[in-house]
Amino acid sequence: MSCPILHKSATILLVGAGPTSSAMIQSTAAHADSVVAADGGFKSAQAAGLDIALVVGDMDSQADLPGSQAAATITDQETTDFEKCLAVCAADVFLGVGFLGGRLDHQLAAFSALLKDQRPVVLVDEDQLVFMVPAQFEIDLEEGLPVGFYPMLQVQVTLQGVQWPLRDTDMHPAGQIATSNISSGEPLRVQTDGPGLLAILPARCLGVVLSVLRG
Structure with a gap:
């Protein structure tokens, strides 16, 4: 899908319609420069008291947007509202709340969107954060934190700083994975x-993860 860029910011928080809370949205928004809502996520972002720069989606959940609210209606049914947001926004890093949990098919679609987009995108809920690992990634973590890595494509991985490290290991969804590991x-x-490698870390690691992804 080719769309014009409608909103630019260094770090954009995307708010989806999935399970979340106003407290979660507000705490994540503290790391962002602006907020974009994915269709029904407008209600969650509005309830959290945020200034919403843009609402994007097919608008099947939004029939009563305020007249002053900037919005982009994209009727394409081949992409999710999350993908539509990514298509019309430009940022160094994206954050996302309201995309984890809830319906499993929606969550899997969000992971697929992470795989398709080469920009850093971090999805967050109350307990965890999820992102595609860049070619080189390093952060300091305290001992004993649960960490997981799941290959969505075949990828060769070296993993250090965990209880069960890997070296030049071929990972694949139907082969070697590295979930349930420990720092x-x-x-x-x-x-x-x-x-293709999905990282799953505790949500409280968001600050340090962002510091690395922002370079």
Whole structure:
């Protein structure tokens, strides 16, 4: 889908219609420069008291937007509202709340969107955050934190700083995965030979993850 860019910001928070809370939206918005709502996510963002720069989607959940609210109606049914937001926004980093949990098919579609978009996109809920690992990634984590890595495509991975490390290991959804791992207290270092590795870390790691993804 090719669309003109309608909103630009260094860090954009995308708010979806999935399970979340005003407190979760507000705490994540503290890391963002602007807010864009994905269709029904407008109600959640509005309830959280946020200034919403743009509402994007097919608007099947939004028949009563305020007349002053900037909105982009995209009727394409081949993409999700999350993908529509990414298509019309430009940012160095995207955050997303309201895209994890709830209907499993919606969550899987969100993961697929992360795979398609080469820009840093971090999805967050109350407990965890999820993002596609860049080719080189390193952060400091305290010992004992639960960490997981799931290959959505075949990818070769070196993983250090965890209880069960990997070295030049071929990972695949039907083969080697690295879920249910634990940080060792050493720097977490991940190296991949291409896109496709999904990282799952505790939500409280958001600040340090963003510091690395922003470069």
